[in-house]
Amino acid sequence: MALSQHMDVTAAGQRVDFSGFFFSWVRSHTGLWMCLVWIPVFLFAPAADIVAMIQDGQAPAWSTALAVVFLMGLAATFAGSVVPASHGRRGSGVQASLVLLAGLACAAMVSFSWVAPFALPAIACGVVLQMRHILPVIVVISLFAGTVVWLVGGGPAGAAGAAVLTFLAGLGNFVVHRLVAVIAELDAARSELARAAVYAERARFARDLHDLLGHTLSVIVVKAEATRRLASKDPDAAAGHAADIESISRDALTEVREVVSGYRSIRLGAELDAARKTLNDAGTTPEIRNEVVSLAGQAEGLLGWVVREGVTNVVRHSGADRCTIVARQDGAEAVVEVTDNGSGTPSGAPDPGSGWGLAGLRERAAALGGRLTASAYDGGFRLSVRVPIEARADDDGTVRR
Incomplete structure (x- = not known):
């Protein structure tokens, strides 16, 4: 809305x-x-x-x-x-x-x-x-x-x-x-009900804006650092990164307008391609597998948001040099897992998996009858979500399958 x-x-x-x-x-x-x-x-x-x-x-x-x-x-x-x-x-x-x-x-x-x-x-x-x-x-x-x-x-x-x-x-x-x-x-x-509708819209706007700009600004920071490093050594490569910053900024402006209008849509395939490029630019080796055959309803959007938030956390907080993203189907559920070999705890977070971004993802998953887990382990940090493939959420939050 x-x-x-x-x-x-x-x-x-x-x-x-x-x-x-x-x-x-x-x-x-x-x-x-x-x-x-x-x-x-x-x-x-x-x-x-x-x-x-x-x-x-x-x-x-x-x-x-x-x-x-x-x-x-x-x-x-x-x-x-x-x-x-x-x-x-x-x-x-x-x-x-x-x-x-x-x-x-x-x-x-x-x-x-x-x-x-x-x-x-x-x-x-x-x-x-x-x-x-x-x-x-x-x-x-x-x-x-x-x-x-x-x-x-x-x-x-x-x-x-x-x-x-x-x-x-x-x-x-x-x-x-x-x-x-x-x-x-x-x-x-x-x-x-009117007050609840306004509150729900404010929560949606805050969640989408955080998920959108948090990722985009992280990519811009990575590109800006690469531009600074290459400016004296490889001007052509630095110019390419600068052009990417311009393109990303224009796309971000369009996406912000879509968030305000309530028509923001996320595609899993596009987010996986963007994740590969972002991780490479950040010096993190990506390993990405997309085994999802088909998605319906709003499940694809949720998986795309998980990939975006997971990659943002890897680039900003983990210090990892390797990141694995797997999207697969498990029966009637779609699953996305984002794992890295970094520090295991996002910087500034009192507990693994805390923060507004992950809280927003939990809300999205709950609205579709799914579940999200985020936890540190010996080898790094794991973010995982499961959601029914056919799940849809009505405006009032009721899950339909």
Whole structure:
């Protein structure tokens, strides 16, 4: 994927974060918005009755005071149920608040014929209870509301209306609550995927740039040293090396552009030919055997990168005078081994096989279901990789064969 495409992904991720802010806020403040919405909706009619009782002046003072207590108790108990539960605190206190809320709703119906408060316990269930308990409890509360209305003289129509109102209020709130939660989770997941895509592209770019320029600059250094040595002794040979430096530099510029565009491709045969020439120029005797019959998918590119990185390490770190590169097929796997008779440990590396270049190769091999080993031995250093011949890696890193 091109770098510009991933910049678009970054911008898309920012837009996702902005568009999902509302749903994230609603999800993290469930108790607050439920109190702001449902308490006024379902307690408006009872509050209007209390105002009418006060203005009429004919109702006993104790009745008006009891109505106010019921109304404030309903609001306070509803808030005491949903606010702690929305923050994950579903302790016994929250459960007791839900029971008290149902009791207050029942008492309000019996004392003042208020049907609307029965919806509040059903609504609170969507936050207070666990998922598997919500629907059965809402059904029980709805049937209970209808039964209470029937017993106090509301008749079949009033009982059915109370049951339906309670059920729809509870179920509707539960659906909205879950929908908001799912949308918030999806927005968070999309943002995380966008960030992961940008990180993966940065890692690819860094890995390719290291593998590419590390090798190219090493070859340029070897050519420059040869040019310096031959400048006074053999001007024609020095000029040939200088021309090679110019050609390599131009090729490197083209390859860097390909890396930026995401279309860099490596061929095993070309890398083996380049390795032979590079090793000869560095004064290292090459022994190269290519026994690979055919390659498919992305296996050839991985083997080419291994040859390039292995030769770079031989030229820069090993001090070897002989290097052997073998590419062969072992059943359904392709194998490349790069061995030398040098010091056995790359210069500056705390452990054999460490370093960004080899780490990048391990990532490439893992993405294709292969495995890479790098270790010192008595006679030098060995770099080896095995990869399924038909392996391919999707954009998400999934290996296909």
